[in-house]
Amino acid sequence: MRAYGRRKVLALAAGLLAAVTACSGDARPAPSTPAAATSTPSKSPEPPAVTQAEAAEEFAAYIRTDDLLRNVPGDFQGRLLQVQDITTGGQWQLIQAAYLSSGYTPPRHQWGSPTFYVPRFDEGAGSPWFSVLVTRDDAPTLLTFVKFDRWRLSSAAELLPGQELPPIELDDEGYATAVAADDKSVTISPQFIGPVHASVAETGKAGVTDGLLAAGPYTTEVAEQIAERRESAKSDGFSYDSIFSADNFPVYALRTEDGGALIQYSLSRTTSTQTKTAEDDYIPVPDSARWAISSPVLRRSLKLTETHQYATAVPPLTKPAPAPVIAHDGALTRASGQ
Numbered sequence: 001m002r003a004y005g006r007r008k009v010l011a012l013a014a015g016l017l018a019a020v021t022a023c024s025g026d027a028r029p030a031p032s033t034p035a036a037a038t039s040t041p042s043k044s045p046e047p048p049a050v051t052q053a054e055a056a057e058e059f060a061a062y063i064r065t066d067d068l069l070r071n072v073p074g075d076f077q078g079r080l081l082q083v084q085d086i087t088t089g090g091q092w093q094l095i096q097a098a099y100l101s102s103g104y105t106p107p108r109h110q111w112g113s114p115t116f117y118v119p120r121f122d123e124g125a126g127s128p129w130f131s132v133l134v135t136r137d138d139a140p141t142l143l144t145f146v147k148f149d150r151w152r153l154s155s156a157a158e159l160l161p162g163q164e165l166p167p168i169e170l171d172d173e174g175y176a177t178a179v180a181a182d183d184k185s186v187t188i189s190p191q192f193i194g195p196v197h198a199s200v201a202e203t204g205k206a207g208v209t210d211g212l213l214a215a216g217p218y219t220t221e222v223a224e225q226i227a228e229r230r231e232s233a234k235s236d237g238f239s240y241d242s243i244f245s246a247d248n249f250p251v252y253a254l255r256t257e258d259g260g261a262l263i264q265y266s267l268s269r270t271t272s273t274q275t276k277t278a279e280d281d282y283i284p285v286p287d288s289a290r291w292a293i294s295s296p297v298l299r300r301s302l303k304l305t306e307t308h309q310y311a312t313a314v315p316p317l318t319k320p321a322p323a324p325v326i327a328h329d330g331a332l333t334r335a336s337g338q
Contacts, residue, residue, distance in 0.1 A: 048175060051118070052175070056114070065082070066109065086150075086151075090266035097307075107137075109137055110136070116131070128146070139159070142165065167256060168262065185317055186316055187321070196213065197265070197310065200223065201223055202223055202226065226242045245270070247267075249265060267307075271306075275300055284296065292334065302336075302337040
């Protein structure tokens with residue numbers, strides 16, 4: 001998050017305040033037109049760029065290919081290239097790490113019956129996408145697929161214990177509505193959700209973004225953990241820091257029935273530990289990183305990079321409240337040191 005800087009976060013907070021002020025001001029409502037005055041019949045909606053049937057076909061094709069790649073031995077590099085063909089963004093990083101950390105034998109998934117949320121995009125839309133809520137390995141999981149040259153899995157996050165997907169707004173034909181990146185009708189615009197989350201995860205209740213996200217294990221508790229580990233490392237003769245960043249990960253948002261948004265996004269977390277005293281103060285390598293670093297300890301430095309994917313239910317601006325993180329998945333995706 002440091003890359004965004006404090007001024008960027010302050011600007012974000014000011015922008016949110018301005019949005020609240022604009023919505024609560026004395027702007028005049030547009031004059032209403034009597035229904036009887038409308039003589040032109042309404043046009044039928046244009047055919048969507050992605051149909052529900054196409055979404056179902058692409059999801060089925062993905063789980064068949066994913067299962068095949070996980071079940072076929074040998075040709076390690078070839079399998080990874082095929083995995084890259086069906087994934088993108090944070091999912092490529094996570095699934096690549098799943099293969100590398102398991103000796104190219106990641107566990108096969110068990111899938112339940114899917115529920116599709118397909119936004120109604122116009123024909124020619126640049127990168128249409130759709131989401132699927134499905135039980136994966138006994139855990140309700142929200143997946144999102146995006147189309148570039150082909151359909152690829154971009155995001156997957158498991159619903160947290162006790163959480164449910166908020167009701168998604170659907171039109172008469174069952175299609176969802178995508179929320180624009182700069183939408184100002186919600187308490188956190190989709191384009192700002194990553195930087196806001198990164199700030200809360202680093203600074204917790206001490207930062208300017210306090211109160212925008214609900215407290216919990218993936219927000220304020222992470223900040224507390226970082227502060228505790230920084231102090232512990234200092235007393236042991238090390239320097240420690242952990243930084244979150246939204247990088248260039250895509251963001252997907254669906255309109256909910258209450259006027260809010262269900263936003264799916266990713267963050268990277270980079271944790272660095274360095275020795276500050278004699279070289280015999282070794283840095284232990286955690287078990288989760290031993291697939292990338294064979295040595296149990298390092299003399300000088302350790303750098304761990306994690307990829308995390310989330311789904312957060314953001315309230316409408318008319319009913320402001322801290323936005324809860326309702327789904328998450330993540331893992332260590334890179335490790336290095338000396």
